[in-house]
Amino acid sequence: MRNPRVGWALLSPTLIILLIFGFAPFIYVLVVGFFDWNVFAAEDGLRFNGLDNFRRLVFDDLFLSSVGLTIRFAVFAIVSEIVLGFVLAQMLTRSFPGKSLFRIIHTFPLMVAPIAVGAIWRLLVIPGFGPVPFFLDRWLGLTYQIGTYPDQALMTSVLMDIWHWTPFVTLTMLAGLSSIPREPVEQAKVDGANRLQVFWYVTLPFLRPVLLTTVFIRIMDAIRTVDEVWMLAGGGPGTRFTGIYIWRVTSPAASADWGYGSSVSLITLYLTIVLCWLLFIAISGRRKGEVE
Amino acid sequence: MNQSRRRRIGSYFGTYAFWIFMTLLTLIPIWWMFVVSMRTRVELFGRPNLMLSRLYLENYSNVLTDSAFQRYMTNSLVVSTANALLVMILALLATYALSRYKLAGRDNIFFWLITNRMAPPAAFLLPLYIMFTRTFRLGDWTLFDTQLGLVLLYCVFNLPFAIWLLKGVIDGIPIELDDAAMIDGAGLWGVLRHVIIPLSAPGLAVTGILSWIFAWNEYLFAANLTSVVARTITTALAEFVTVTGTNWGELAAMSMVTLVPSAVIVLFAQRYIVMGLTFGAVKE
Amino acid sequence: MANLPPSAPPYQREEEVGARQRLARSDKEPGFLPIYTNAFDRVFISLVILIGIHLLWLRFMEPALPIEVATVISLAIGIYIVRRG
Numbered sequence: 244m245r246n247p248r249v250g251w252a253l254l255s256p257t258l259i260i261l262l263i264f265g266f267a268p269f270i271y272v273l274v275v276g277f278f279d280w281n282v283f284a285a286e287d288g289l290r291f292n293g294l295d296n297f298r299r300l301v302f303d304d305l306f307l308s309s310v311g312l313t314i315r316f317a318v319f320a321i322v323s324e325i326v327l328g329f330v331l332a333q334m335l336t337r338s339f340p341g342k343s344l345f346r347i348i349h350t351f352p353l354m355v356a357p358i359a360v361g362a363i364w365r366l367l368v369i370p371g372f373g374p375v376p377f378f379l380d381r382w383l384g385l386t387y388q389i390g391t392y393p394d395q396a397l398m399t400s401v402l403m404d405i406w407h408w409t410p411f412v413t414l415t416m417l418a419g420l421s422s423i424p425r426e427p428v429e430q431a432k433v434d435g436a437n438r439l440q441v442f443w444y445v446t447l448p449f450l451r452p453v454l455l456t457t458v459f460i461r462i463m464d465a466i467r468t469v470d471e472v473w474m475l476a477g478g479g480p481g482t483r484f485t486g487i488y489i490w491r492v493t494s495p496a497a498s499a500d501w502g503y504g505s506s507v508s509l510i511t512l513y514l515t516i517v518l519c520w521l522l523f524i525a526i527s528g529r530r531k532g533e534v535e
Numbered sequence: 536m537n538q539s540r541r542r543r544i545g546s547y548f549g550t551y552a553f554w555i556f557m558t559l560l561t562l563i564p565i566w567w568m569f570v571v572s573m574r575t576r577v578e579l580f581g582r583p584n585l586m587l588s589r590l591y592l593e594n595y596s597n598v599l600t601d602s603a604f605q606r607y608m609t610n611s612l613v614v615s616t617a618n619a620l621l622v623m624i625l626a627l628l629a630t631y632a633l634s635r636y637k638l639a640g641r642d643n644i645f646f647w648l649i650t651n652r653m654a655p656p657a658a659f660l661l662p663l664y665i666m667f668t669r670t671f672r673l674g675d676w677t678l679f680d681t682q683l684g685l686v687l688l689y690c691v692f693n694l695p696f697a698i699w700l701l702k703g704v705i706d707g708i709p710i711e712l713d714d715a716a717m718i719d720g721a722g723l724w725g726v727l728r729h730v731i732i733p734l735s736a737p738g739l740a741v742t743g744i745l746s747w748i749f750a751w752n753e754y755l756f757a758a759n760l761t762s763v764v765a766r767t768i769t770t771a772l773a774e775f776v777t778v779t780g781t782n783w784g785e786l787a788a789m790s791m792v793t794l795v796p797s798a799v800i801v802l803f804a805q806r807y808i809v810m811g812l813t814f815g816a817v818k819e
Numbered sequence: 820m821a822n823l824p825p826s827a828p829p830y831q832r833e834e835e836v837g838a839r840q841r842l843a844r845s846d847k848e849p850g851f852l853p854i855y856t857n858a859f860d861r862v863f864i865s866l867v868i869l870i871g872i873h874l875l876w877l878r879f880m881e882p883a884l885p886i887e888v889a890t891v892i893s894l895a896i897g898i899y900i901v902r903r904g
Contacts, residue, residue, distance in 0.1 A: 249723065250636025254644075257629040257694055264663070265651040265691045271662035294877065294886065301878040331557070339547055345554040348561055350805055353812075354797035356752035358769045362790040363564045365776070366571050366783065374567060374583035406564065414809040460812065467655040470754040474773055486657045493661035494759060501661060508658035510874070515655060517867055524854055 269512070275505035282501060289502070296506035306507060309488040310514070316397060316484060317465035320404040321458060327405065328412025328457075335417050353410045361474020364403045368475075393481030400472050400482050407471065408464070412457055419453030420446075459522045466515060485511055565794070572787035579783060594788035604771065604789070611751055611768040614682050618689045619747040623739055625690070626697035631731060633698070634705045635713065648695040656692075660759050663688070667760050680761045688756055693746040700745075700811055704738035705731065744804045745811040751796055768793055851903060858901070865897030872896075 276296055278289040300306060335346060352360065368375045368389055376387040389396040423446060431441050447454075469486040476482040478491065489511055493504035563585075571579065573591050598604050633641060664679075671678040678684040708731065716726045732739070754769040761770065772793065775786045801808070856864070869890075876889035 245636050247636050247638055250632040250638050253628040253632035253636075254638070257625050257690075257698070258644075260625070260687060260690045261648070261651055261694060264688050265654075267666065268659040268662035269654075271665070272658065275662075294873075297874065298877050298881070301874055334550065334553060337550065339550050341551075345558060347801060347805055348558050350808065351565075351798065351801050352561060353808060354748055354752075354801050356754070356769055356793055356797065358752075358754045358772050359790045359793050359797075362772060362776075362786060363568050366568050366787060367564055369783070372571075372579045372581070372583055372783075374585065377583050406561070411809070411812060418809060463653045467657070469657055470769070470773075474776065477776070486655055489655070489657040490660060490755065490759075493657070501665075504661045508661065511655060511658050513867075513870055515653070515658075516650075519650070519653060520863070520867075 272505040272508045272512070275502055276509040277506075278502045280500075280502040280505075292502070296503050297510070299503065300506055300510060305483070306485075306488060309483050309485045312397065312481070313466060313484045313486070316400060316404070316468070317462055319398075319401045320408070320465060321461050323401070323405050324409045324412045324461065325454070325458065327409050328416050331409070331413040332416035332420055335413070336420055349413065350410045352407050355407070357407070357468075357470040358474050360403060360407050361471040364399065364406075364471075364475050368399055389476055389481070390479050396476050396479055396481030400468075400475060403471060403475060404465070404468070408461065412461070415453055415457045416450070419450045422453075423449045455522070455525060459519075462518065462522065463515070466518075568787045568790055571783055572791050574784055576782065576784060594784040595792075598785050598788045598792065604768075607766055607768045607771040608792075610682060610765055614685045614689070614765075614767060615747045615750040617682070617686045618693060618750040619743045621686060622690060622693045622697050622746040623743045626694055626701055626742060627727070627731070627735070627739065629694070630698050630701040630705050631727065634702060635710065645699075648698060652692050652695040656755050660755065663756070664759060680763065680765050682765045684760060685750075685757060685765060685767070688760065689746075689750045689753060692753075693749055696749075696811060697742045697746055700742050701735065701738055704735045708734045741804055741807040741811065744800055745807070748796060748800050751793075852900070861901045865893075865900045868900070869893040869897055 275289070277291060277293060279292040279295070280289045331349070335342065355363075367373050368387070370376055370388055370390070379385040379387045387395060389399050427445050427449075428441060431445050436444065467486055468484060469490055472482050472484060473487055473490075478487050489504075489507055492507050493501075567585065570585065570587055572594050573587060573589070575591065575593075578588070632638065633644070638644070667679040667684055668677055671684075678687075712730050712734075713726050716730050721729060752769065753767075754773065757765075757767045758770045758773065761767070768789075772786070772789055775782070775789065852861075852864070854860075872893040873886065873889050876884075876886060880889070
């Protein structure tokens with residue numbers, strides 16, 4: 244009754260669009276990464292140069308430091324978001340009058356365009372009239388200038404990311420918490436477990452799938468962060484994350500070295516895929532000795 | 536009676552204090568941008584005043600009457616709307632196929648869809664630029680700097696999530712309803728029109744709304760694959776800083792305008808945002 | 820990677836547990852890798868390791884030993900993983 248050909252026909256527009264705009268670019272960087280292609284060279288065109296692009300890449304300090312910075316950014320931001328999001332979700336499990344209003348306001352940053360988030364935070368921290376540098380100087384005597392101090396710029400990006408994405412963690416955690424059945428918790432209490440034990444042995448195992456999904460999605464997003472940080476600091480010190488670095492290297496306006504740009508993209512994709520896979524393994528719980 | 540009531544209010548006190556604090560943390564940055572958008576350049580400098588001193592709307596009127604800004608705004612609206620409609624149609628067909636037909640390698644197709652969504656867009660900028668300027672061309676016309684290019688490109692990140700979201704919805708419609716309609720003589724389009732679309736309407740609407748906002752918010756592709764004609768509002772915002780680095784009032788006004796759709800969506804589709812962002816893996 | 824983790828609590832996932840045990844039994848001998856793998860997974864792991872070794876080689880070993888050595892080493896590791904993983 245159901246002919247698979249009809250199914251493929253229904254699926255084909257989607258597949259064609261994704262093959263052209265999602266898969267072809269991947270093949271493209273995979274090939275061009277092994278070529279020397281400088282658009283402004285005397286003779287335009289591709290020259291095969293084997294691993295030379297990658298030879299240059301592994302000694303490219305700008306690239307390596309961008310990877311390090313991205314990792315630091317992701318760890319700081321995601322750990323804080325998970326902790327904060329869990330606490331907030333816990334606060335939302337009780338019902339109290341006006342809860343939905345608070346929840347809506349808390350969710351708001353999630354849907355704001357990243358570029359607008361960058362603009363919002365830039366206005367907060369801009370030297371001259373931003374309230375943050377002014378009051379830090381007035382009350383604590385701190386000199387705060389993200390254009391000058393890399394650590395401050397990094398921490399500001401982390402705070403911005405927390406402001407933007409904690410609501411997401413809160414909402415997923417809330418979904419996870421409300422799917423936990425009552426009985427195991429009650430049973431554990433009857434058996435004399437204290438709150439910490441209940442949390443560790445009952446709540447956390449139930450939350451595991453949701454927790455890992457959340458971490459997975461947040462890590463992928465953190466790696467891809469470009470717009471908001473670019474808007475905040477314009478690629479100043481402390482915020483040259485990998486995404487921004489690739490953007491600058493491969494941007495046709497900024498660089499003409501397309502072969503090298505492709506190899507940078509390729510290695511970033513490699514790192515992303517490895518991370519993606521490791522996380523997937525962690526999520527799907529295929530570790531040995533866990534089930535038997 | 537009175538005492539227990541007082542105790543209840545007391546137990547709420549901590550909760551409210553906490554949530555009011557969190558709400559302030561969320562809103563103060565946005566409030567400050569609003570305040571900046573209501574000030575002249577001279578008023579901005581000096582001691583930061585978080586209070587709104589007066590209603591000064593010139594920044595807004597400057598931005599909204601600027602012909603370039605109007606063009607950016609139109610582009611953003613056209614691209615997001617066209618993309619959302621396209622995604623709704625294609626995702627509905629694709630999900631129906633994946634849900635009702637036995638297709639070889641169905642699971643692998645799902646995995647591949649997700650990787651499309653997860654890949655860092657920055658890594659694809661260069662090949663896309665080359666494709667847009669060199670591969671897709673008819674005489675003088677190229678895909679570069681066209682609304683059509685952006686509409687098709689945004690499918691790369693919107694289609695996967697839309698299909699994942701709709702999969703749960705369509706799987707939830709009993710297949711017996713399809714069969715009954717078919718026995719009554721309905722063809723494929725009949726089934727889609729009389730069974731699938733009416734029953735998945737809420738899910739379809741959410742898909743459309745979230746696709747719309749993701750397309751509206753997108754920056755990186757728009758910044759690199761358009762130059763003048765098809766520039767969107769997010770690129771305009773970013774350019775504002777680099778080109779006319781000093782006019783903060785207008786920048787804030789422009790940002791406030793881009794926030795409006797986000798606010799509307801949070802109000803109306805709040806419950807579905809999580810499902811949208813986690814590909815339906817986490818439901819409420 | 821058919822689907823992201825189900826948000827259903829663990830006790831509802833007996834199906835998956837069964838699948839895992841079947842997978843474990845279907846392997847001729849348990850491999851040395853710390854996870855259950857099929858042939859595709861092992862090829863994927865080998866490929867990831869191959870690329871990783873080459874990059875590290877380019878960075879640290881290149882002047883002393885040519886890159887072909889890295890290829891040989893990683894192919895050997897790859898074959899070992901595919902066979903015994």
